[in-house]
Amino acid sequence: MNILAIVAHPDDVEINCFGTLLKYFKQGHKIFIALTTSGNQGSNLYNREEIGAIREQEQIDAAKFLDAEIRFLRFDDQRLIDSLELRRDVINAIRWANPDVIFTHYINDVSLDHAVTGKVVTEVMLSLPGKNIMADEPPISKAPSLFFFDTDVGLNFQPEIYVDISNEMESKREAFSKHKSQNEWMENFMKDTRFDAFMEQLSAFRGLQAGFPYAEGFIGHRIHGYLPNYRLLP
Numbered sequence: 001m002n003i004l005a006i007v008a009h010p011d012d013v014e015i016n017c018f019g020t021l022l023k024y025f026k027q028g029h030k031i032f033i034a035l036t037t038s039g040n041q042g043s044n045l046y047n048r049e050e051i052g053a054i055r056e057q058e059q060i061d062a063a064k065f066l067d068a069e070i071r072f073l074r075f076d077d078q079r080l081i082d083s084l085e086l087r088r089d090v091i092n093a094i095r096w097a098n099p100d101v102i103f104t105h106y107i108n109d110v111s112l113d114h115a116v117t118g119k120v121v122t123e124v125m126l127s128l129p130g131k132n133i134m135a136d137e138p139p140i141s142k143a144p145s146l147f148f149f150d151t152d153v154g155l156n157f158q159p160e161i162y163v164d165i166s167n168e169m170e171s172k173r174e175a176f177s178k179h180k181s182q183n184e185w186m187e188n189f190m191k192d193t194r195f196d197a198f199m200e201q202l203s204a205f206r207g208l209q210a211g212f213p214y215a216e217g218f219i220g221h222r223i224h225g226y227l228p229n230y231r232l233l234p
């Protein structure tokens with residue numbers, strides 16, 4: 001299968017669905033990652049161009065564990081809006097990956113970039129097979145299953161299904177550690193934000209709920225013709 005994660009920022013994959021993607025990868029499936037922004041406002045230590053480039057490289061390094069193909073859409077961080085341009089590029093990204101399963105942000109996430117990314121993904125699903133849709137990539141005929149992954153620190157999110165990632169946790173920590181720039185600026189400017197806790201404690205908390213040492217939680221998104229197939233989860 002082709003598995004696609006569409007996220008807003010470098011590090012969102014590693015926090016929310018890396019363990020699940022790694023399980024798919026170990027089973028021989030192909031992993032694709034698309035990012036709506038490169039997190040180009042995610043630092044006070046560099047200018048926007050510099051931090052955008054640094055974070056893209058960090059994402060490339062983290063994705064090596066998954067041998068994933070990456071597509072950067074490069075909209076500006078922290079002010080993502082639902083526009084025709086974003087919809088076109090998200091449609092292109094989904095068609096590029098031709099996925100069987102899609103993971104994205106929950107539409108009630110408190111982060112604007114997360115919520116807009118998730119909302120646009122859900123709303124373009126019915127445009128994937130249309131040849132007259134404004135997009136560059138050719139239409140696809142598959143009906144992918146769409147799953148929302150966790151929100152920032154789990155707020156407003158109650159998973160309906162869990163994936164045991166206990167055997168993937170060590171690699172998840174290692175991949176997450178590639179996002180050095182985020183740890184670096186939070187240590188300097190957001191001292192009360194524990195960056196490692198986003199990933200570590202959320203994985204442990206979802207594991208606690210599911211009866212595993214570590215887990216990732218998901219909610220399936222229901223659209224007519226595109227009902228999520230829970231049996232496709234690893």
Ligand SMILES: [Zn+2]
Nearest residue numbers: 008009012114
């Ligand atoms: Zn994010």
